[in-house]
């Protein structure tokens with residue numbers, strides 16, 4: 674199990690408490706998904722299902738279709754299986770999307786707030802293309818460069834020698850990976866979300882409890898020291914205050930629809 678999978682597995686029980694942002698993104702993604710009649714009794718794959726924030730919405734909307742939920746974190750898949758285990762139209766798969774293969778391609782693939790974890794995106798998009806029937810749809814929302822810009826900026830000031838080894842893809846990099854994998858882009862939409870937290874401590878605790886501090890976007894060659902972490906929390910509290918109270922954090926989201 675890789676470190677992202679481990680981190681998200683551990684976060685499965687605490688993820689939902691701070692998932693307001695992910696609920697919002699899932700609901701916006703639902704708005705651009707195809708009509709249920711178009712999907713009918715087809716097969717849907719959800720990539721990076723997490724605790725099932727989007728899963729419930731998909732199940733409600735596409736009640737005639739079958740749904741396979743997949744996540745690299747076993748703890749997340751167990752969580753969804755516990756909630757929907759009685760639903761005979763559902764399947765559960767623990768897999769890294771980059772290694773996913775299927776003998777029975779899907780009519781529709783959906784993914785909310787997950788694909789940015791699966792770099793390189795080119796490989797991920799090629800895998801998803803191979804998992805779709807010809808003309809099948811890929812609908813996704815993912816976080817792009819600029820997300821948590823306040824945090825990354827302060828971190829660069831406080832620990833300039835400890836910048837994370839990775840970064841989120843830009844919008845253009847996502848679109849180019851989608852098109853290079855052979856998809857035809859149908860629509861794209863960007864959204865900047867300013868999330869609010871009670872305090873810097875609440876912000877750090879929430880993103881940690883959700884597993885969002887995993888992976889190369891957060892990890893530097895050497896970790897921040899206790900003192901640097903304390904400085905970061907203090908600086909965040911002072912410089913990222915929201916006029917209506919608490920602190921704010923920016924999330925840049927790209928929504929897109931594409932056909933294979």
Ligand SMILES: C[S@@+](CC[C@H](N)C(=O)[O-])C[C@H]1O[C@@H](n2cnc3c(N)ncnc32)[C@H](O)[C@@H]1O
Nearest residue numbers: 681695721722723726745746769770787790791
């Ligand atoms: C921020 S959560 C989003 C979960 C859910 N879709 C939601 O909207 O709340 C990201 C999810 O993507 C999963 N994930 C990360 N990398 C993945 C990969 N390479 N393959 C499959 N799932 C992955 C994580 O385990 C986690 O459950």
